Amino acid sequence: MAEVRFTKGHGTGNDFVLVADPAGALDVSPATVARLCDRHVGIGADGLLRAVRVGADVEATALAAAFETTALASTEQAFWFMDYWNADGSTAEMCGNGIRVFVAFLVREGLVELPAGGTLPILTRGGVVPVQRTATGFEADLGRWRMDADEVAVRIDGVDVVRPGLSIRVPNPHVVVALAEDAELDGADLTAPPVLDPVPVAGANVELVRPADPLVEDGVGRIRMRVHERGSGETRSCGTGAVAAALATRYWAGPEAPQDWRVTVPGGVLGVRIVAAEDGEHVALSGPAELVYSGTVHISVGDVSGGDR
Incomplete structure (x- = not known):
């Protein structure tokens, strides 16, 4: 030994x-x-x-x-x-x-x-x-991100209908699903992995997102998130998942959406900043360690x- x-x-x-x-x-x-x-x-x-x-x-x-x-x-x-x-x-x-x-x-x-x-x-x-x-x-610059054009159908235990998911890489692969009610987010059963169609070749983390009401406060976007991570199951937080969730919500919210986001996960709060860089748009993730x-x-x-x- x-x-x-x-x-x-x-x-x-x-x-x-x-x-x-x-x-x-x-x-x-x-x-x-x-x-x-x-x-x-x-x-x-x-x-x-x-x-x-x-x-x-x-x-x-x-x-x-x-x-x-x-x-x-x-x-x-x-x-x-x-x-x-x-x-x-x-x-x-x-x-x-x-x-x-x-x-x-x-x-x-x-x-x-x-x-x-x-x-x-x-x-x-x-x-x-x-x-x-x-x-x-600490704050980590995760670099450039990418969104795939095709939607993914996501079946989640405890959620009554199949939902569309948005595929984002930062650089891990993610599929982000928006939910309309807090009860849906809280009631989703992530003990089993969500079923994705089509199935990503390398798998994907799946984020369930509930926008706050109001979505933006003092110039900062606010969302709640739960996550099922490939290889780990549901975790209390996922950093790249928080970034993917903020990017997806900004996309859904339209051109007036903010560049700064506050993402609440079961384990705490993470900050996401979307910033312009010479090689394209970068995302930065901040939080405790x-x-x-x-x-x-x-x-x-x-x-x-x-x-x-």
Whole structure:
């Protein structure tokens, strides 16, 4: 058995097991991830985040080359890869809540220095995400977003009729469904995954959204959201899902809709900003990041080995 140190953290209730692996010595299997994230027999979490230097991991090195970011890896500022796994042991492009918790973890572990107002680039499977430390937490620039033209029919347990969904990538795939009443949002049964037609090739997170009344207050749009995440089930929050929900609601509301949004999820409140950039419209996600406790866990030798994954 190998003893591995971990930290438990969360962003608005979206919780993670975090492991520091600067040299890329851990080779964690999907089965190990699923066991660690199991809420009955493991630590319990919506996913696992492994912190590894770009040059110490084969996948990260290839991603950096693909995103043309190899120069960043050689700077004095450490360039880190967020190796994100869902609770079922599958991998995902990135995680909007997780990346804030990831940077908070790097700072507390002394792996990076990041003063208030400073920005740290993080490599993810979805691209390079700059994360800024703010007075109240962290804000991540998720970059450009994309909306698919075709609607998806969504069948949700507890909702009486099939609803149309809007497909948005930021960069994770999402399908956003608008609901007319609070009772519909509260009564939806997300213990089972919503059924999508057509089925997205890579799957999708599904967000159920209820606009506030009034929708806009003091120039800020307001919505409530619940989410079913692929690979994790219903979670108390989803960062990229909050962004997708705000983008979809802005689209439905029309050209006069605001660029700033307040998204209330079961685990708290997230901020979404839509900003113009040289390469197109970007979206920024802000919110808290909490590190709850640290400990050690024993993993079978077969699950952890030296070398790159």
